Amino acid sequence: MTAVAIFGVSGRTGGALTAAARARGWTIRSYARISSVAPSGVAVISGTFGDVAQIVPVVECVDAVCCVYGPRAPYVDVFCAAATRAVIAAMQRTPCHRLLCVTGAMIGDVPTRSRPMAWARSWFRWRRPAVAQDRDEQEAIVMASDLDWTIVMPPRLTEAGPSGRVLAGPDLPVGLRSAVSRADLAAFMLDEIATPRFVRERIIVQQGH
Numbered sequence: 087m088t089a090v091a092i093f094g095v096s097g098r099t100g101g102a103l104t105a106a107a108r109a110r111g112w113t114i115r116s117y118a119r120i121s122s123v124a125p126s127g128v129a130v131i132s133g134t135f136g137d138v139a140q141i142v143p144v145v146e147c148v149d150a151v152c153c154v155y156g157p158r159a160p161y162v163d164v165f166c167a168a169a170t171r172a173v174i175a176a177m178q179r180t181p182c183h184r185l186l187c188v189t190g191a192m193i194g195d196v197p198t199r200s201r202p203m204a205w206a207r208s209w210f211r212w213r214r215p216a217v218a219q220d221r222d223e224q225e226a227i228v229m230a231s232d233l234d235w236t237i238v239m240p241p242r243l244t245e246a247g248p249s250g251r252v253l254a255g256p257d258l259p260v261g262l263r264s265a266v267s268r269a270d271l272a273a274f275m276l277d278e279i280a281t282p283r284f285v286r287e288r289i290i291v292q293q294g295h
């Protein structure tokens with residue numbers, strides 16, 4: 087049976103991942119801050135993301151780790167780089183080497199031929215420079231690791247159900263209308279764990295037509 091560790095389990099993508107993993111009969115472990123409300127029935131260890139020793143038991147017996155946390159509105163929390171550094175440090179003490187880390191299509195160097203999208207990315211970086219820098223650093227930490235990582239960069243996330251029409255790749259152009267449902271994103275991530283296609287790649291994942 088496949089086992090997956092979810093960091094950010096209390097969020098909407100965390101919930102979609104939990105539902106999808108359960109539907110496949112996978113085992114779920116997770117770690118969350120003390121105030122988090124995780125889906126019922128999920129084994130959660132609560133603590134601070136600074137505590138690597140506390141994270142080790144969450145990742146030591148799993149096949150893959152998914153990091154799907156990010157700042158909630160009003161999008162001012164700067165914690166993703168430090169949290170990801172701690173998760174990776176914990177993984178490096180265990181046999182688990184597969185990491186899927188969700189960032190976003192506004193983060194880092196992302197191919198776009200869309201002027202509005204390029205403008206939106208600039209606006210985000212101007213409006214939230216500390217968050218943008220934190221997410222850039224998060225990606226840099228993942229890419230500098232010796233893990234089998236995949237950075238997953240969705241555009242706008244929606245609560246639409248599964249469409250089964252997902253496009254994924256490093257060079258997919260994104261625009262302001264690009265989107266993917268959390269259900270599709272979750273299914274893609276579990277498929278990528280089951281059959282790795284994008285190891286050590288940064289990829290856009292979005293809904294196709």
Ligand SMILES: NC(=O)c1ccc[n+]([C@@H]2O[C@H](COP(=O)([O-])OP(=O)(O)OC[C@H]3O[C@@H](n4cnc5c(N)ncnc54)[C@H](OP(=O)(O)O)[C@@H]3O)[C@@H](O)[C@H]2O)c1
Binds near residue numbers: 135154156158191
């Ligand atoms: N929303 C979008 O349209 C969009 C687009 C592209 C990429 N993304 C990225 O996709 C990922 C999932 O997004 P989502 O909208 O599904 O997430 P979400 O529902 O907003 O959930 C955010 C998760 O991050 C955790 N978190 C927030 N602040 C934290 C902090 N200071 N310390 C520790 N944990 C914290 C939350 O825990 P609590 O429950 O404790 O708050 C929760 O588990 C994120 O990386 C996000 O940046 C989102």
